[in-house]
Structures are given as structure tokens and as C-alpha cells.
Amino acid sequence: MSLEHFISQAISSWMSAEGPDSDIILSSRIRLARNVKKYKFPTLFTNDEAKSVIHIIKKRLDDFSFAGLENLELLLMDELQPLQKRVLMEKHLISPHLAENSSFGACVLSENEELSIMINEEDHIRIQCLFPGFQLSEALNMANQVDDWLEEEIDYAYDEHVGYLTSCPTNVGTGLRASVMVHLPGLVLTQQMNRIIPAINQLGLVVRGIYGEGSEALGNIFQVSNQMTLGKSEKDIVEDLKSVVSQLISQERSAREALAKTSNIQLEDRVFRSYGILSNCRIIESKEAARCLSDVRLGIDMKYIKNISKNILNELMILTQPGFLQQYAGGPLRPHERDIRRASLIRERMNMENEETGG
Numbered sequence: 001m002s003l004e005h006f007i008s009q010a011i012s013s014w015m016s017a018e019g020p021d022s023d024i025i026l027s028s029r030i031r032l033a034r035n036v037k038k039y040k041f042p043t044l045f046t047n048d049e050a051k052s053v054i055h056i057i058k059k060r061l062d063d064f065s066f067a068g069l070e071n072l073e074l075l076l077m078d079e080l081q082p083l084q085k086r087v088l089m090e091k092h093l094i095s096p097h098l099a100e101n102s103s104f105g106a107c108v109l110s111e112n113e114e115l116s117i118m119i120n121e122e123d124h125i126r127i128q129c130l131f132p133g134f135q136l137s138e139a140l141n142m143a144n145q146v147d148d149w150l151e152e153e154i155d156y157a158y159d160e161h162v163g164y165l166t167s168c169p170t171n172v173g174t175g176l177r178a179s180v181m182v183h184l185p186g187l188v189l190t191q192q193m194n195r196i197i198p199a200i201n202q203l204g205l206v207v208r209g210i211y212g213e214g215s216e217a218l219g220n221i222f223q224v225s226n227q228m229t230l231g232k233s234e235k236d237i238v239e240d241l242k243s244v245v246s247q248l249i250s251q252e253r254s255a256r257e258a259l260a261k262t263s264n265i266q267l268e269d270r271v272f273r274s275y276g277i278l279s280n281c282r283i284i285e286s287k288e289a290a291r292c293l294s295d296v297r298l299g300i301d302m303k304y305i306k307n308i309s310k311n312i313l314n315e316l317m318i319l320t321q322p323g324f325l326q327q328y329a330g331g332p333l334r335p336h337e338r339d340i341r342r343a344s345l346i347r348e349r350m351n352m353e354n355e356e357t358g359g
Contacts, residue, residue, distance in 0.1 A: 006073070007087045007327060012113035012130075015314045019133015023301045024249050026181040026221065026314070027130055029092075030139040030238075032147050033166045033175035034125040037155040041167040042105075042120045050104035053124045057117070060153050061108055069146075071111040078103050083332075086323030092130065097121055115146065122167045123175075125150070134245065136178055136238050144234070162230065173230030178241050182248060185220040185298045186255030189267075196251070204228060205244055219290030219317060224248070256302060271299030279350045281343040289320050289342060308350075316346060 019025065035041060036056060039049055054076070064072055077085065077098065085099040093113060098105050098121045108117040118126040127146050129139040157165040164175040171177070187193050197207045206227050209217045224245060226237050259267050274295035277284070284292075297313045299305040318324060320342045326333050329341060 006109055007084055012091060015132060016311050017132045019131060019135055021249055022133040024183055024252050025134040026183055027132060028134060028136045028139050029179045030129045030143040031177040032127040032143050033123040033171045035157040035165060036124045037157045042122060043167055047104055050120050054106050054119055056154060057119055060150055069110040069115050072108050074106060074108050077105040083323060083326055087327050090318055090321040090323045094118055095121055136242055140234060140238055171229050174234050176229050176234050176237055177225055178238050179223050179225030180245050182222050182224060183220060184222060184252050185294050186252045186259060188220045189259060190255045200244060203244055219294035268304050271295050271304050278346050283339045284343045285339050293317055312349060316349060
């Protein structure tokens with residue numbers, strides 16, 4: 001395995017799999033924040049301490065073995081080009097913070113990209129597990145296995161009264177962030193999201209954009225996660241999130257049914273107009289591409305479109321991001337050049353899909 005393995009393909013193996021409720025839930029993620037005892041947090045430590053933390057974790061990972069996660073690759077951030085880091089971020093394998101701010105950071109990736117261990121981000125260790133569809137409990141189980149295995153040899157910063165100690169106070173306790181990536185075009189088109197988001201916030205959860213805090217909800221894709229990690233068990237945090245997301249799934253399906261009953265021809269027209277744009281455009285900005293991809297994905301889920309796999313849309317949602325476009329081009333592109341290349345790439349991929357399915 002090499003860096004090329006992770007940056008050459010837009011779609012991770014876990015993204016191509018069908019998970020529960022995958023018409024609405026794109027992915028489930030569990031992230032555990034941990035720190036090594038007697039070392040300063042990454043916001044304060046020296047370069048030598050940063051290197052020591054990487055060495056400690058690398059030593060433990062040398063004999064790593066879990067079913068399906070045998071092949072691991074350690075990538076050092078200071079050895080990657082900015083464009084390579086951006087591609088990893090666009091695939092959700094590393095955080096924007098690690099991509100942009102950590103010269104002495106690293107990440108460990110499994111071959112199937114379900115597991116990512118970020119090193120020296122805001123915390124020394126951030127274990128991330130990504131699963132397709134609605135599989136929070138399964139992702140938590142894997143994260144806990146990796147966490148327990150690391151803790152056999154690594155002394156974590158832990159307090160008996162408050163739990164795991166972290167750089168950010170909102171992560172103290174379990175250190176757990178559970179989140180789901182949801183596609184909610186029905187609720188957006190029926191103008192219900194402005195009411196739903198404040199209600200979710202009141203339950204101690206937060207709704208963010210596609211890349212988390214500070215990012216936009218491109219293509220009607222939102223990230224829903226817990227806000228606090230102190231005072232609740234990992235199981236309770238996950239169960240609370242699952243309960244709210246289950247309601248979101250129900251509301252989104254009801255919204256889609258309502259649109260089909262009251263605005264069916266208008267919705268079908270919207271879907272096929274977007275399909276036409278993607279299939280024929282010569283220049284397209286990222287926001288318009290995301291909107292059209294969302295429409296086409298909705299059309300597939302509602303059986304308007306039958307000759308395209310949802311996987312192509314998962315792929316294009318990432319492949320059309322600025323980092324990937326420039327990676328494929330072999331170097332930097334100006335915004336206008338990216339818009340032209342994005343259109344060309346989408347056309348080629350859509351036409352390829354039609355040829356493969358006989359559409």
C-alpha cells in the first residue's frame with residue numbers, strides 16, 4: 001500500500017457498500033479523542049514531543065491485527081503536499097484541522113478506509129471509524145476494539161471523576177463524537193429544515209455541513225452529531241443520536257411521499273433537468289454540481305431514474321471537489337479551470353455509467 005492508494009480513487013470501499021437506510025444515511029462515524037499521559041496537549045507541546053507521540057503510537061501499531069483491518073499505512077503530514085492532504089480531507093479520512101494546521105501530525109489508514117487514526121490533531125489520538133448507512137453501534141464497537149487494544153500499551157490521560165482528558169473541554173469525559181451524514185432533500189424542498197435544526201439543537205445535538213464545523217451543507221447533505229461527551233456513557237450518547245436520526249429518517253421519507261403526491265410532475269421535472277445538466281454541461285461550479293447530484297440521487301431513490309447506481313453519485317460528490325480535480329489534473333487549477341474540468345469529468349462519468357447499464 002502507498003499514499004497513491006488513498007488519493008487515486010474518490011470512493012472508499014466502505015462507500016460502495018449498501019448500508020441500512022442508505023437512501024437517506026450516507027455514513028455513520030464514531031470518533032474517540034485520547035491523549036497520552038504525561039505529554040502536553042498538541043496545542044502546547046514541542047516538536048520533539050510531537051515526534052515522540054508518533055513514535056509511541058507507531059510502535060504499538062506495528063503488531064496491529066483486526067479482521068478486515070490488517071493492512072495499515074502511516075502517513076506523515078509534513079511529507080505530504082497540501083493538495084494530497086486536501087484530497088484525504090475531502091474523503092473524510094482526515095479532519096480539516098489536521099490537513100491545515102498540523103506540521104507534526106500523522107494519520108494511520110486501513111486499506112478499506114473504515115479506520116483512520118489521526119495523530120497530533122487537537123488531541124494526540126483520534127480514532128475514527130466510518131461505516132456505510134445507519135451503523136452507529138457497529139462503528140462504536142470497532143472503535144472500542146481499537147481503543148482497548150491501544151490502551152493495553154499506551155497510558156491515556158484519564159481522571160477517575162471526569163473521564164478522558166482532552167484538549168477541548170467539550171470532548172472531556174467519553175471523548176466520543178458520534179455522527180451521521182444524512183441526505184435530506186425532501187425536508188429542504190418542503191422548507192422544514194429551518195424548524196428542525198433548532199429542535200435538534202435543543203436535544204443536545206448539532207447539525208453541521210458536509211465537512212463538520214464551519215462547513216456548508218452542500219447538496220442537501222448534513223452532518224448530525226452529539227455536542228457534549230461529559231456525563232453520559234458512550235452507549236447513551238449513541239442511543240440518543242440514533243433516536244433523533246430515526247425520527248429524521250421518518251420525516252424525510254414523509255416529505256418525499258408528500259412531494260410525490262402534491263408536486264410529482266414538478267419534482268420529476270427538477271430531477272431530469274438536473275440529470276440533463278450533469279450529462280451535458282461544459283462548465284459547472286461546485287455548488288451547482290452538488291445540487292444537481294442531490295436531485296439525481298433523489299430521483300434514483302424515488303425510482304424516476306433507473307439506469308444509474310447511487311455509487312456513482314457518492315463518487316462524484318467527492319471527485320468534483322477542488323482537491324480531487326487538481327489531483328487528477330496533476331497540479332493547481334484556477335477556479336474557472338476547475339469548473340470546466342468538473343463538467344468534463346461529470347459528463348464522462350455519467351456517459352460511462354449509461355453505457356455500462358445500457359441506458
